Amino acid sequence: ADGYYEYTLNECVYSTSDYSDMVFLLSMSFNKVVDVQFNSTVGKCVGFTEEGVKYAENFNKDPAFLQQQKAAVDTSCRHNAQISDSSVRDKA
Secondary structure, three states, X not given: OOOOOEEEEEEEEOOOOOOOOOEXXXXXXXXXXXXXXXXXXXXXXXXXXXXXXXXXXXXXXXXXXXXXXXXXXXXXXXXXXXXXXXXXXXXX
């Protein structure tokens, strides 16, 4: 299986029922190695490889991109966690 494998992973991480500690993570990987990651707590992208550092610098220069990713905690994570958690609680 020759070729390249590039993918993006969106994660919402939390451990409290009021979602006060919720963090949105956006990871961009190439061949199973994370190149760059956005962390909503940090508020910017961090590069983990030589290419990832370059990508992070470019992403961090784009205020619209950073604002959209920061907002994902509320627009995507909390919204979906509330729906998911309520459906689980209703079944208990």
